[in-house]
Amino acid sequence: MTSRTDAIIIGAGHNGLVCATYLARAGLNVVCIEARDSAGGMSAPRTIADDYHFPGLAQASYPVSSAIRTDLKLDRFGYTPGRAVQTIALDSAGRNLSIGAESISGDSVPDADAAAYPVFRRQYLEFAKALRPLFDNKPPRLKDMPFADKATLLKLGWNIRMGLGKEAMYELLRIAAINIYDVLNDTFEDDRLKGAIAADAIMGSAMGPRTPGTVLTWLQRIEGELNGPLSLQSGGRTQLVHALTQSAEDAGVRIRLAARVEKILVDNGKAFGVRLTGGEMLKARTVVSNADPRLTLGSLVGPRLLDTMFANRVAQIRGPGVVAKLNLALAGKPEFNGLADDLSGERLLIAPSMKYVERAYNFSKYGEYSDQPVLDIAMPSMHNSGLAPDGHHVMSVNVAYVPYELAGGWDEQKTALAYKVISQLGTYSPNLKSLIVDHEFLTPQDIEDQFGAVQGHWHHGELSIHQSFMMRPLHGAAQYDTPVERLFLCGAGCHPGGGLTGLPGRNAARRILALGGVK
Amino acid sequence: MIFEHTHFRQALQLSPFHERIAALSKTENWTSWNTYKVPRVLDKLSTEYFAIRSGTAVMDLTPMEKYRISGGDAQEYLDRLVARDISNLRPGRVTYIVWCNDDGKLIDDGTLFQLGDNDYRICAQHHQLDWLLMSAAGFDVQVELETDNVAALAVQGPTSYSVLSEAGIAGLEHLKPFGIHDLHCGDIPVTVSRTGFTGDLGYEVWMQPSDALAVWDAIFAVQGRYDVHAMGLDALEMVRIEAGFIMPGFDFNTAESTVRDGYDRSPYEVGLGWVVNLDKGHFTGRKALQLEKTQPGKRRLTKIVVDGNKPVGEAFIYNGKNGKQVGEIRCTTWSPILKANLALADIDLVNGKLPSDLWARFDYQRELKWRTAWAACRAQAKPFYNPEHRSATPPARF
Numbered sequence: 079m080t081s082r083t084d085a086i087i088i089g090a091g092h093n094g095l096v097c098a099t100y101l102a103r104a105g106l107n108v109v110c111i112e113a114r115d116s117a118g119g120m121s122a123p124r125t126i127a128d129d130y131h132f133p134g135l136a137q138a139s140y141p142v143s144s145a146i147r148t149d150l151k152l153d154r155f156g157y158t159p160g161r162a163v164q165t166i167a168l169d170s171a172g173r174n175l176s177i178g179a180e181s182i183s184g185d186s187v188p189d190a191d192a193a194a195y196p197v198f199r200r201q202y203l204e205f206a207k208a209l210r211p212l213f214d215n216k217p218p219r220l221k222d223m224p225f226a227d228k229a230t231l232l233k234l235g236w237n238i239r240m241g242l243g244k245e246a247m248y249e250l251l252r253i254a255a256i257n258i259y260d261v262l263n264d265t266f267e268d269d270r271l272k273g274a275i276a277a278d279a280i281m282g283s284a285m286g287p288r289t290p291g292t293v294l295t296w297l298q299r300i301e302g303e304l305n306g307p308l309s310l311q312s313g314g315r316t317q318l319v320h321a322l323t324q325s326a327e328d329a330g331v332r333i334r335l336a337a338r339v340e341k342i343l344v345d346n347g348k349a350f351g352v353r354l355t356g357g358e359m360l361k362a363r364t365v366v367s368n369a370d371p372r373l374t375l376g377s378l379v380g381p382r383l384l385d386t387m388f389a390n391r392v393a394q395i396r397g398p399g400v401v402a403k404l405n406l407a408l409a410g411k412p413e414f415n416g417l418a419d420d421l422s423g424e425r426l427l428i429a430p431s432m433k434y435v436e437r438a439y440n441f442s443k444y445g446e447y448s449d450q451p452v453l454d455i456a457m458p459s460m461h462n463s464g465l466a467p468d469g470h471h472v473m474s475v476n477v478a479y480v481p482y483e484l485a486g487g488w489d490e491q492k493t494a495l496a497y498k499v500i501s502q503l504g505t506y507s508p509n510l511k512s513l514i515v516d517h518e519f520l521t522p523q524d525i526e527d528q529f530g531a532v533q534g535h536w537h538h539g540e541l542s543i544h545q546s547f548m549m550r551p552l553h554g555a556a557q558y559d560t561p562v563e564r565l566f567l568c569g570a571g572c573h574p575g576g577g578l579t580g581l582p583g584r585n586a587a588r589r590i591l592a593l594g595g596v597k
Numbered sequence: 598m599i600f601e602h603t604h605f606r607q608a609l610q611l612s613p614f615h616e617r618i619a620a621l622s623k624t625e626n627w628t629s630w631n632t633y634k635v636p637r638v639l640d641k642l643s644t645e646y647f648a649i650r651s652g653t654a655v656m657d658l659t660p661m662e663k664y665r666i667s668g669g670d671a672q673e674y675l676d677r678l679v680a681r682d683i684s685n686l687r688p689g690r691v692t693y694i695v696w697c698n699d700d701g702k703l704i705d706d707g708t709l710f711q712l713g714d715n716d717y718r719i720c721a722q723h724h725q726l727d728w729l730l731m732s733a734a735g736f737d738v739q740v741e742l743e744t745d746n747v748a749a750l751a752v753q754g755p756t757s758y759s760v761l762s763e764a765g766i767a768g769l770e771h772l773k774p775f776g777i778h779d780l781h782c783g784d785i786p787v788t789v790s791r792t793g794f795t796g797d798l799g800y801e802v803w804m805q806p807s808d809a810l811a812v813w814d815a816i817f818a819v820q821g822r823y824d825v826h827a828m829g830l831d832a833l834e835m836v837r838i839e840a841g842f843i844m845p846g847f848d849f850n851t852a853e854s855t856v857r858d859g860y861d862r863s864p865y866e867v868g869l870g871w872v873v874n875l876d877k878g879h880f881t882g883r884k885a886l887q888l889e890k891t892q893p894g895k896r897r898l899t900k901i902v903v904d905g906n907k908p909v910g911e912a913f914i915y916n917g918k919n920g921k922q923v924g925e926i927r928c929t930t931w932s933p934i935l936k937a938n939l940a941l942a943d944i945d946l947v948n949g950k951l952p953s954d955l956w957a958r959f960d961y962q963r964e965l966k967w968r969t970a971w972a973a974c975r976a977q978a979k980p981f982y983n984p985e986h987r988s989a990t991p992p993a994r995f
Contacts, residue, residue: 381735385699385881
């Protein structure tokens with residue numbers, strides 16, 4: 079290296095780019111090292127059969143916060159959140175249910191549910207808003223609490239007590255740690271509606287609707303809605319990672335692609351650089367890892383340089399990936415039973431009831447998969463016709479629950495599972511099968527191999543209560559700094575967790591700058 | 598193969614030496630050590646004490662927790678485990694070690710025997726299997742609990758060299774303190790280390806459990822010519838305090854069994870800073886200990902001599918007579934050989950320094966009547982009792 083590097087960021091996923099850009103804008107000399115040959119991590123574009131382009135593994139997202147948009151000038155670099163989409167809970171007989179931000183509509187919607195839905199939504203968005211100070215800041219230390227952490231807790235307490243009011247506060251405290259199954263059964267009658275909300279609560283986690291803590295995962299998800307409506311990733315220049323990459327480069331971040339970090343170099347308890355596959359060593363004052371904490375601490379640093387209890391906690395981080403990805407190249411537009419033509423660009427869900435979701439989850443607990451998986455479907459080509467040849471389409475499907483370790487191994491069963499998923503899709507869209515030009519199926523194992531997310535877990539570790547807030551990713555590294563001096567974490571494994579929010583990256587950058595350990 | 602699980606029928610295990618020890622026990626004063634049945638006193642405490650200090654005392658060491666550490670990364674593993682720099686340890690040598698948790702608080706102390714290349718034994722006060730296994734992640738190392746598979750005797754006292762030689766163990770003359778030799782007792786293979794917990798000349802003899810009685814008998818066969826006594830834990834408690842040796846779990850709380858914040862202790866706080874090498878590379882607790890080293894010490898387990906001859910027992914320590922309470926006595930004994938009240942006391946430091954005017958305030962009984970007394974205390978750094986004959990090689994022949 080010719081010039082002095084202040085910070086090396088491992089991984090040019092969106093959180094890595096956010097963190098890198100914040101640091102570069104603060105005047106640091108930043109290099110971002112990415113193992114893949116494009117930036118963007120799980121939201122980097124992918125292509126199959128030459129002409130069919132997919133925006134990435136991420137399908138649907140909320141806009142990033144206005145703070146990040148402003149700080150990183152993302153709008154100037156082309157960032158435009160996509161058009162708002164509804165979620166359509168598909169029904170095999172075509173009795174589909176449209177779920178919007180304010181209302182639900184469709185065949186035989188119970189009146190009680192139609193009335194309860196907007197009330198329920200408003201209340202949960204209020205809850206999410208009350209929790210905002212917690213998401214926007216580093217999680218407070220409980221022991222020897224510095225002033226900034228006290229301020230976070232004060233704001234949180236104020237929001238919960240005064241912002242929500244007494245009744246709502248009681249309700250939040252009642253539901254915060256329980257399961258979404260009970261809450262939805264208390265609130266709604268319609269199985270399609272309950273199945274769809276439950277699917278949102280569990281997607282990406284090894285949890286079923288009856289798992290305690292699934293109200294919290296849902297709150298964490300809809301927290302993004304405070305920034306704007308849900309939209310589909312559709313690739314191109316308006317996409318978040320594209321703008322982030324531009325913003326990073328504009329800020330002076332050097333992004334080095336196709337360079338895999340093999341080891342974080344540590345001397346006398348201090349990180350001082352990285353070693354790449356091939357042996358090249360890069361030195362920096364600070365190393366920031368956007369990789370899964372289990373990978374960062376468990377392998378790139380390694381247990382030998384960590385204390386026994388901490389290394390043991392790293393090894394115990396829970397995060398089995400349970401979502402596979404099916405990308406389909408289609409020779410035409412698939413028709414779904416009962417779905418109006420103009421709605422196929424919406425987000426489509428196959429999760430017809432909470433029992434269906436829970437049953438699908440059961441299989442994954444034992445290393446098996448269900449013949450009736452939970453499917454989250456998007457057709458990005460409905461939003462960006464450039465993704466596929468004229469008249470052709472691309473369809474992207476999140477398949478829950480697919481175990482990371484399949485009983486009997488993946489080699490022979492991967493294609494079989496892909497066909498099962500296609501066959502299940504066929505129940506809802508009879509013409510789909512005949513349109514398939516090519517497909518790509520990524521098991522959690524593949525996602526681990528390609529993206530370094532340990533066990534293929536979307537969020538680099540389960541968003542369970544015992545791994546949230548001041549315990550995320552683990553006690554001893556919950557404020558983005560780690561026991562290894564000058565080594566920081568900035569990825570989804572950190573507070574506040576996964577999703578295309580950029581918040582872990584932003585919080586980490588602020589923490590690094592506050593500690594002043596980079597100059 | 599059918600395993601006969603009968604251990605649950607007995608509250609306490611019997612060591613391979615038990616038959617002989619039971620025959621010598623006149624008091625039937627038993628206690629438990631690591632689930633083994635062991636004597637506190639066999640006959641008279643004074644006889645056992647003076648056997649250690651002026652003859653030879655034999656104690657069953659089998660209950661001591663023993664772990665075999667082997668594998669290609671054994672040394673790296675131990676380096677990360679213990680606070681001491683063990684890079685100079687060689688096969689045939691023993692060293693004293695401590696290990697800490699992440700917070701730099703003591704989990705236990707013990708002795709590390711290097712038996713061969715990549716082959717070690719750790720002897721510990723407390724059960725450590727879970728900690729040793731947890732620490733093994735990322736290392737090519739095998740950790741095996743071998744407490745029940747290795748029988749051991751401590752043979753301690755000024756005449757112990759002569760006793761063991763007469764008992765048929767040849768080749769002890771070259772064995773230096775903290776050395777290990779593979780030898781024979783008659784035709785029984787034994788491993789002898791020049792180690793012990795008495796502060797006197799002494800050896801530890803390691804053997805197969807099946808050879809235990811034969812080795813015992815060989816040692817006790819010299820009894821007519823030498824003063825050889827079996828000893829119990831009570832005599833050991835006296836001599837180990839004289840030698841200034843500390844007992845984890847008794848003189849301080851071990852980290853993994855401490856509930857209250859601040860009730861555990863770091864090596865510096867118990868006077869074991871000399872087995873901490875902060876510059877040797879990473880080990881568990883290093884970062885915490887580095888930080889602790891930059892700050893004035895908070896407290897120190899201190900060797901004190903308490904004036905007078907009244908039994909001190911449990912007592913508070915004060916800075917000045919009627920002054921501020923600054924500490925507590927953790928263990929104490931009357932030393933017959935030094936004619937002094939000895940104690941180890943946990944004392945708060947003031948600005949990193951030991952208060953200069955230490956007093957013990959204690960209660961004692963005179964013909965059942967309780968009285969209160971004050972006694973001045975003198976702190977000292979060196980062991981109370983450390984005779985020259987302890988380290989002479991070859992030791993004096995009797």
